[in-house]
Amino acid sequence: MELLFLSIGLIAVLGDFFIPLILGKKYPKYSSLKDTISTLGTKKSPVKKQLAYWLIILGILLLTFSIGHMFVFLIYTWKEILYILGIIIFGVGCILSGIFEEIPKGSEETLSGKIHGISSGLGFLFLIFNSLWMFFIAENIELKIFNICCFILGFLTFIIFLVSNKRDGLTGLWQRINLATIYLPLILNYIILTF
16 A cells, blocks of 8 residues: 555656656747746647646645555654645645646736646645654654755745746746755655655
8 A cells, every 4th residue: 555655656756857848848949947837838838738637637646645644654743734734735736736827927917827826836835844844753763854954955946946037047947956855855754654
């Protein structure tokens, strides 16, 4: 059972790196370094439907992965509950991001764009904090320093991601670095807690 949930988590994490890369090749002038993953889902994108489907699937995979976490904790305190809640909120954020498309750069803000941005942003924030909650969880002694480092890096790269569009224009790169800092501890924590 644990291997099944781990496989689901790995499919979600690896898919979130490789599927946007594959879809990006079908979108002329799309740059993985400069453009966010959400850019693939705007009205102008030739792969908007494929990205929408992927984000919904990603959300479902993450929600399933969160169920797997319910079996690995020995006790349930506020830390464990917030940890699982972080995965759930990120998963729901992915589903909403798939349903409500992002607006193209320079376009007027729409309700769909607002819902996409808020659900995506909240999902990222909640998952960033998972490394902090795991730092305090007693069962995970082996990765305490790793988790606090990932929390700091996740928080810093999220801030850089938010301001990068106005500074260096490498928004896509910073988004992917941020994803790496939040996905890597998610998988490693599960492995340590389970095996």
